[in-house]
Structures are given as structure tokens and as C-alpha cells.
Amino acid sequence: xxxxxxxxxxxxxxxxxxxxxxxxxxxxxxxxxxxxxxxxxxxxxxxxxxxxxxxxxxxxxxxxxxxxxxxxxxxxxxxxxxxxxxxxxxxxxxxxxxxxxxxxxxxxxxxxxxxxxxxxxxxxxxxxxxxxxxxxxxxxxxxxxxxxxxxxxxxxxxxxxxxxxxxxxxxxxxxxxxxxxxxxxxxxxxxxxxxxxxxxxxxxxxxxxxxxxxxxxxxxxxxxxxxxxxxxxxxxxxxxxxxxxxxxxxxxxxxxxxxxxxxxxxxxxxxxxxxxxxxxxxxxxxxxxxxxxxxxxxxxxxxxxxxxxxxxxxxxxxxxxxxxxxxxxxxxxxxxxxxxxxxxxxxxxxxxxxxxxxxxxxxxxxxxxxxxxxxxxxxxxxxxxxxxxxxxxxxxxxxxxxxxxxxxxxxxxxxxxxxxxxxxxxxxxxxxxxxxxxxxxxxxxxxxxxxxxxxxxxxxxxxxxxxxx
Amino acid sequence: xxxxxxxxxxxxxxxxxxxxxxxxxxxxxxxxxxxxxxxxxxxxxxxxxxxxxxxxxxxxxxxxxxxxxxxxxxxxxxxxxxxxxxxxxxxxxxxxxxxxxxxxxxxxxxxxxxxxxxxxxxxxxxxxxxxxxxxxxxxxxxxxxxxxxxxxxxxxxxxxxxxxxxxxxxxxxxxxxxxxxxxxxxxxxxxxxxxxxxxxxxxxxxxxxxxxxxxxxxxxxxxxxxxxxxxxxxxxxxxxxxxxxxxxxxxxxxxxxxxxxxxxxxxxxxxxxxxxxxxxxxxxxxxxxxxxxxxxxxxxxxxxxxxxxxxxxxxxxxxxxxxxxxxxxxxxxxxxxxxxxxxxxxxxxxxxxxxxxxxxxxxxxxxxxxxxxxxxxxxxxxxxxxxxxx
Numbered sequence: 098x099x100x101x102x103x104x105x106x107x108x109x110x111x112x113x114x115x116x117x118x119x120x121x122x123x124x125x126x127x128x129x130x131x132x133x134x135x136x137x138x139x140x141x142x143x144x145x146x147x148x149x150x151x152x153x154x155x156x157x158x159x160x161x162x163x164x165x166x167x168x169x170x171x172x173x174x175x176x177x178x179x180x181x182x183x184x185x186x187x188x189x190x191x192x193x194x195x196x197x198x199x200x201x202x203x204x205x206x207x208x209x210x211x212x213x214x215x216x217x218x219x220x221x222x223x224x225x226x227x228x229x230x231x232x233x234x235x236x237x238x239x240x241x242x243x244x245x246x247x248x249x250x251x252x253x254x255x256x257x258x259x260x261x262x263x264x265x266x267x268x269x270x271x272x273x274x275x276x277x278x279x280x281x282x283x284x285x286x287x288x289x290x291x292x293x294x295x296x297x298x299x300x301x302x303x304x305x306x307x308x309x310x311x312x313x314x315x316x317x318x319x320x321x322x323x324x325x326x327x328x329x330x331x332x333x334x335x336x337x338x339x340x341x342x343x344x345x346x347x348x349x350x351x352x353x354x355x356x357x358x359x360x361x362x363x364x365x366x367x368x369x370x371x372x373x374x375x376x377x378x379x380x381x382x383x384x385x386x387x388x389x390x391x392x393x394x395x396x397x398x399x400x401x402x403x404x405x406x407x408x409x410x411x412x413x414x415x416x417x418x419x420x421x422x423x424x425x426x427x428x429x430x431x432x433x434x435x436x437x438x439x440x441x442x443x444x445x446x447x448x449x450x451x452x453x454x455x456x457x458x459x460x461x462x463x464x465x466x467x468x469x470x471x472x473x474x475x476x477x478x479x480x481x482x483x484x485x486x487x488x489x490x491x492x493x494x495x496x497x498x499x500x501x502x503x504x505x506x507x508x509x510x511x512x513x514x515x516x517x518x519x520x521x522x523x524x525x526x527x528x529x530x531x532x533x534x535x536x537x538x539x540x541x542x543x544x545x546x547x548x549x550x551x552x553x554x555x556x557x558x559x560x561x562x563x564x565x566x
Numbered sequence: 567x568x569x570x571x572x573x574x575x576x577x578x579x580x581x582x583x584x585x586x587x588x589x590x591x592x593x594x595x596x597x598x599x600x601x602x603x604x605x606x607x608x609x610x611x612x613x614x615x616x617x618x619x620x621x622x623x624x625x626x627x628x629x630x631x632x633x634x635x636x637x638x639x640x641x642x643x644x645x646x647x648x649x650x651x652x653x654x655x656x657x658x659x660x661x662x663x664x665x666x667x668x669x670x671x672x673x674x675x676x677x678x679x680x681x682x683x684x685x686x687x688x689x690x691x692x693x694x695x696x697x698x699x700x701x702x703x704x705x706x707x708x709x710x711x712x713x714x715x716x717x718x719x720x721x722x723x724x725x726x727x728x729x730x731x732x733x734x735x736x737x738x739x740x741x742x743x744x745x746x747x748x749x750x751x752x753x754x755x756x757x758x759x760x761x762x763x764x765x766x767x768x769x770x771x772x773x774x775x776x777x778x779x780x781x782x783x784x785x786x787x788x789x790x791x792x793x794x795x796x797x798x799x800x801x802x803x804x805x806x807x808x809x810x811x812x813x814x815x816x817x818x819x820x821x822x823x824x825x826x827x828x829x830x831x832x833x834x835x836x837x838x839x840x841x842x843x844x845x846x847x848x849x850x851x852x853x854x855x856x857x858x859x860x861x862x863x864x865x866x867x868x869x870x871x872x873x874x875x876x877x878x879x880x881x882x883x884x885x886x887x888x889x890x891x892x893x894x895x896x897x898x899x900x901x902x903x904x905x906x907x908x909x910x911x912x913x914x915x916x917x918x919x920x921x922x923x924x925x926x927x928x929x930x931x932x933x934x935x936x937x938x939x940x941x942x943x944x945x946x947x948x949x950x951x952x953x954x955x956x
Contacts, residue, residue, distance in 0.1 A: 143824075199863050207810055233854050239792070240806050258720075258864075372700065378689075402617065433684065433685055433686060434685055434686075434689075434703075435689055435691070437701065437820040438691070438692065438696025439697075440695060440696055441694035441695060441696070443694070443695065444694060444696035445696045447696070448696040448698065451696075451698065452696050452697065467815055467816070468815075471815075475810065475812050475815045475816050476816065495823070496714070496817070496820075497710045497711075497713050497714040497821045498710070498713060499706045499709040499710050499712075499765045499766060499768075500706075500763070500765060500766040501701075501702055501703050501705075501706035501711075501764065501765050502703045502764055502766075503686070503703035503705060503706065503762055504605065504702055504703045504706065504764060505701060506701070507623070510763075510765075510766070511701060511702070511706070513702050513706050515710060515814065517817045521817060523814060523815055523816060524814070525700060525702075525813075525814035526700055527700070528700070533766075538713055538717050549697065549701065550701075558697075559697060559698050
């Protein structure tokens, strides 16, 4: 049985923070380029949803039986984050789902676990990986890090077949963060580089190449990822890998995205891959995982809705001070409005498909789509003749709008819009990832899953719209 | 089935209205007592002469909010609320109760203490919900009207903004003549146009103020009115509708109208026998919570043909000396909007104007006055329209 990547999706958030902008405020040396920053209304779950929805769009008719969510920054420490991803992606009830966390290499681990699950249980597995790298100001990680999501449907008719894999695991103190701590600590660099990442990454790569009886020179593309990027460089030199074989690590455009990083670079590599290409992906962190993929003939006819490249190009800057406010690193005066309430469990359960899946209803008597789902039709008044009608993927246009400077928000002004969906249905809600002063009646928008606010330890997820990316 | 109305069957025979503003030294109890006793005195009655009470205020749980401070002597007190039309709803209930014959004399009274919360405007906590209801301030809800109206009728944004400012300018000009208003200064157009943005394109000066206040009316059957006053005013129509909330739901709603207002106005005009409001209505108090609201109301209430209200604004048709003065007392703009009190405050202006007691704001020989109140948001609201006359 051939198991591999059947489809993939990626997500790079819209906002970019220029490294020079950080350095200027703090009076420290600036790194080159910029890093991707999750917006004030995003986190690892919402970014994973974006990528997962894209991956599922590219694999219509997939029967998902396993869902794995991998991150080092889960919004909930206790409560299944994967369940949120599943609800937003409208996956069926009958799935096995798990969160994988603890190490930045967990993204690649999740991909391997998914392959095992498909081998054992059949069907497909959805792997959604995202990280929102939070780092203390002035530290290296703040500039080097990045936020992103990526997802794979792992199944039996792949575009990239898994040829071999290898893993090593070793207890090792390099990067750590206790529960409740916001920022990670790291040990001295040379120690990790020489004693851990170099040797462990090397061991995993060596084993996977031996298994496949494959020489480094036969690899079309190589993705090497370690918390310290020098480990990858040194390994590449040692293993006689030509520089042109190495994939662009996206350091200048996205940043090092933790659990999402190796898989995200893999997604960017897949976009340009040709049938027959061999791709090696390896990721380190308390050990290392390595994976060898062979691009199949099906890849020739595969098209990806939104490539990593397109998402990198689609961007808007954020000022460093505003970023600090978004991450609640810089305390600011709250607006003179009551704090938002936390949503309540029973209404959330009752409206699950609406709240998480953005599924409205359509009247079977007169055909009018409407949202939120109604029992009595707004057009013809017929009772209880509704059928579920998903809106999350439908294009929409702005009917009217305002910029609310009074509403509670970490990113004022709140852009409130009325949007009309193609084919019927209207939504009054927020627009995000936009330049507020440029919003116009008639603008084309698409829906995006976001964290509206958090209160009482509850993250309130729902949908907003954004200009089409 | 029909909305039959109670034309000329009920009279208002006494009214009271506190000054609206920052009453840091008064609680809601004090404001209720002040408005109620003004109304008793105005009708020449003692507290025990009133048979039943309707109290309009937001977020309270019972009639005890009124009966305890007023020491009402074991009489029925009904607490009502209906968003920003709460005071109007209290009046409607009191009028219908008297018209039914159930009571001889009833009081409608409204109060709100907004300044004590520390927040701007009314703060209502929502019941347990799924977190999908949205996060939108009141000015933002109503400012959705502005770009939609400008686009539909071809006003460029700068011109549209000027039209809105002209409405605020007019209301402040009227309010400057009113000792009960919170703001009693005329405001130059430039100050309105350049006021800090609240919900684009609306600035602070496009919004009604935040105030504390209370107002009350005493009503009886029309045939008994002369017992209490030589100059009663008579209810010609009371109409209240709640909409199905199609604005945020259906694409054919275009955010340039309040369908609820159109429906309640039509009903009220039928009840009162008014066929051409632009000519027959002498003056109106309308719900100018935000400037685009008032603009759209001119058309919904039939004062201006569709798409032309902005021209009537610019020509001064709605000014105190214009063809149909709107918000002669200064409106919510000058008074602020203590929710439960506003509808009755509007009626208080009709009471003064129809009795010739409005002083420097007095309109020449008014015959019919209209009050309008709405609550909610464009496309999802409740609307009240009354018509009163001599």
C-alpha cells in the first residue's frame, strides 16, 4: 500500500514585522528581512484551521478518520485543541483526534504518526500543524521566529509517497518552558549545536538515506530544520549536500515557525516538485525525525489553491508596538467599555455547526440561503423546512461598513461590515487583515476562522471576513 | 384583526421632565421622584389619585423600582422595557389601560441613570450566548446607514458628511434655547465636521450625548381631561412595531431605511387620519441617536420623498423656522439619551408646544405633533410613532 501526502495546505498570516523595526525600537542590531506575525485574532488553532481547510479543498471527497494537531503553542493546555480544528473543518464525529506538542519537531512527528494511522486504519488522516512563536523582546528568538500553519491530508493515493522514515529521541536540555511560562529558556548555543542538533539530525538523516539506499546527491530537495539553524548548515556541509539542493528556509520572509517549520518548507517545496523527485525532510528537537518522500505521477495534475509563495506575497506590515500589544507583552489602557463575556457551553454546543463551521441554512420551500441558520424562513415564512448550507467557502461582497473605534479590541478600529454572499445570504460581522481606510462597498471578501477574544480562560472562536488573498 | 387605535379617547393632563444631564448628586430614585411630582403638580393631583403606573427603564426587574422610592400605596406598577423606545412603550401601555376603562388615571414614567456606570452610553449584559453575536458599538451599528445612503443617492462622502453635520448643528441650535437640555450651546459646523471619529464616518458630534434624566406623563380618558387641566393634549395615534430582524439576514435590505419605522408610521397615520405628513404634521421629535438615523427617518416618516431628505436638510426645511421643525427641543443630540426617559421627554416637548409654553422655541400654532422613538439597530429594531394634537 502506498501511503503519503495526498494534498496539503499552508497558511502564512497576513501581517509582517520587519526585523529592522524591532531593532530600532529596542536599540539592538537588526536581522535581515521580516517575520510573519499572527494577527491579534489568530493563534495556532486558527492558523491550523486555515491550512487544514485549504488541504481539504484540494482533496475533495476525503474520508478523514484521524486528526492530529501539532504545535508548541496550544491555546488550551487542557482541552483538545484538535477538536476545534475538526469542528471548524466540519470533520465528522467519528474520528480519532489528538494534540501533539512539546517540541518544535512535533510537526514532522505528527506527519509520521498520521502515516502510521493510515497504514493501520485506512481512510485518510488530517495533520494540522501551526505555531505562534512567542518570544521575549530583545531575544534572538523574537526576530528569528515566525508564525504559520500547514496541513496535510495523508492517504493512499498520494502526490508524494513516503519512502522511508527514521527517528531518534534523546533527553536533552536546550530549550524549555514550564507550564504557565510565556517565554522559553535556552541553554548555551555551542553545547546544543555540537552535542545535540548536529549529531541527532545527522543520525536521523543517515538512517533514512540508508533505509532507502539513497545517496544525498540523488535528492532533488532537502529540508533541514533545527532550533539552531547553524546545525542544518553544518550538517549540509558534512554530508556533501550541494547548496542548490537545500530548500529556501523562508528565514527572510516568514521566520522560523517552530512545529510548523519543516512541514511549511516542505509545502513550499512540493509546489515546485516534479514526478520522480526525491525530497528529504528532517527536523530536530529533543532528537530528530527524518522523512524521505518521492513525488508521484499524480503530482503532475495536482493544483494547490493557495501556495506558500502566494501567501508570502500577500501581506501588510504591523508596527512593533502594536505587535507587543497584540501579544499582551505591552500593557495598554483598556477602552472604557465592559470586558467581553466568555461564551457559554450549552449555546456553543447547540450552535456548533454555525459557530465553528459557519454553516447556515437554506429554505427548501423558497430556496433562500440564510445565516445564522433559521427555523422560520425570513423570505417565505415557512417553518422548519431548512437544510444546512455551508457559507465558509463562498465568495462575498461588502454591502456597507463602518470603522468602530469604540468597541473593545486589541486592534482598533474594528472594521464592521455587512457582507452579501454569492447566491444569497448575508453576514454582519468583522473584517480582519485589511487596511481600514481602504474598505469600500463592493469589496470582495472571503471567510476566515478567528479567535474573537478570550475571557475567563475561554477562547471565543468564530468567523470574520478578510479581503481575498 | 387590525391596529384600531384610540384616536381622541385619551388625554395627557399632566407632565413632568427633569433637566437632562450629569446628575452626579442624584440617583434614579431622586430623578423619578422629581419627574413624578412635577407631573402630579401639573395635573393638580395627589399621588394617591393615580390608579396605575407604567415604569420604563432598562435592566430593572420589577415595579418596585418605582413603588419603593415614591411610596406608592399598593397600586399596580408595571415595569416595561423595549430598548431605546422604553419610555414610549410605558406611555402606550398607560394610554391603552385608560382607554380600556380599567383605570381612570394612569402615569407613564421613565428614567435612566447612564452616567453612574463609568462607561459611555448604556451598558447591558447579554444573556448566556454562543459568542457569535458580534462586537459592535451603537454608533457603529447606525453608521452603517451612512455609506449605504451616500452610495445609493450619489452623495460624495464629503457632501454626505456635511449633510449629517447640518443635522447635528440644527439640533444643537434648538437645544441652546431649552433650559432642560444637557447641552445648551450652539455648535459651529466646523466643530461637528472635525470632531474625533467614533465610527467612521461619524464623529463624536454625530452622536447623542450620555445623560441622566426622567420624564413622566399622567393620562386619563378624554372626557375627564378638563377635570385636571384647561389645556390637555390628545392622543391621536400610538403605534409600536418590532421587526423580524431581516437587516443582517436578507440581502434586499439596503441600510437606507428602517422598515419598522415605515410600518409604524403608516399605522400611526392611519390611526390619526393623516394622509400627507409633510404638510399635516406641525412638528416632530424623532430619534436622533446618531445623525444618519435622523436623515433616514425623514424619509421613513414620509417627511421627504426617498433620496431627497438630504436636500431638505440643507435647505433648512427641518429647522425651527422651517416647513416641518424636527427636534425643536434639541433632540437626543442636546438632551442625551437616558433610555427609559427619552420617549417621554419627546412627548414633553409636544406638551409644551401644543399648549404654547415652549418659550423661544415656540412654533406658530401647531396642530399635530409626532414623536418617534426606535431601539435596536438598522434592520433589526423596534419603532414607536405617536401623533398628538390639541
